[in-house]
Amino acid sequence: MARLIANTPCAGLLPKTIGSVSLSEVDAGVVTLVAPFNGQQKAVSDALKSAIGVGFVAPNRCVGTSPRVMWCGMGQALVMGVDCPDLPAQCVDHSDAWAIVRIDGAGADAVLARLTPIDLRASVFKKGHTARTLIGHMTGGITRLGAQSFEVMVMRSMAATLVHELVQAAENMDARAGLSA
Template sequence: MAKLIPSPPCAGLLPKTIGSLAIREVDVGPITLIAPFSGGGSATSDVLKAEFGFGFPSPNRALGENPRIAWFGLNQALLMGAACPALPQAACVDQSDGWVIVCLEGAKVQDVLARVVPIDLRAPVFKQGHTARTLVGHMHGAVTRMGDQRFELTAMRSMAATLVHELERAALGVSARSSQ
C-alpha cells in the first residue's frame, strides 16, 4: 500500500494571529467517541478511571489534560490523546479524522467568541473544565475552556475552512473596534 501523508484539517489556514488573538490548530492525537450502552455508564467510567485517572464526564464537563475526555452530547464523550481501552459496556467509534480542533488564546478571546457562540462563556459561569455542545457560527460544535484566556473549539473536519473563516471575521471585527 502507498505510504499516506497525514494532512491536518487546517493545513494552509492556521496558525494566525489577528489583533491580540492567536488561533492555532491542535493535534490531540487519536479521538474516540464513547457512548455507554443503557446502564453501562458506571462500568465504562470504572475502566476509564483505572486506565487514565478520570471517569466518564458528567454533562458539560471535560476532564484531564493529555489524554483528556470531554462530554460530547447526551451519554456521549470524546476521548482524546490516547487509544481507547476495551469498553465492553459502550459503543466506541474512532473519529480521529472526523474533527478539527482549534485553540484560541488572547486577552480578547471572550469578545471574539461572543460573536460566534450563543452561550455565556464568562469565567464565573463557564469555568476551566467546562465544555458545551453549542453552535459555532452556523455549525454544530463544541467549546471548552482551557484557561483564563484560552479556549478550544471543536467542529466537523469537513468544515475546517468555514470555522477558520468565521473566527477570522469575528477576530477582525473585535480588533478593528478595540483599536479605535
C-alpha cells in the first residue's frame, strides 16, 4: 500500500534570501472561502465579528493578522487562521488550495513590480490593501503587510512557478543593484 506524505505547496523550494529580499512560505492554517447569501453580507459581517473579532471586509482589503479576513473577489472573502463559524453564507474549505509566499526586505516592491501590472507604491497600495491580479502569467493575489512586506497567493498547483518567477525577479533586481554599486 502506498504511503502518502503531506507536503506544503512550497516544500523544498523556500525559504530563500536573494540580496535584500527574503522569500518564505506562509502556513495560513484553516482557510475558508465565504460568499454571503443575497442580502446577508451585514449578517455575515456581524457573525464574523462576534465569533472571531474581524468582520467581512470591503473590496481590496485585508484585516486582522490571525485570524484575518481577506477580500478575494466580488462578494467573497477568505477567512484565514481559524475555523469558520456558522454563517448565512456559502462556506468552502480552501485550506489546501493556496500557495502563499511572503516577500520581505528592501526592494520587495520592485521585485513584484516586475511581475504584476498593479501600482504597488506605498502611497497607493497601503498596508492592508489586497488585489487580485496577474503575477507573471498566473492569476493570484497580492497583499501589502508592511512598508516592504507582501504576501503573494496563487493556486497550489502553481507554487513552483510562483517561486521560480519570484526568484528570477529577485535575482534580476539583485544583479542590477550589483552593477550600479
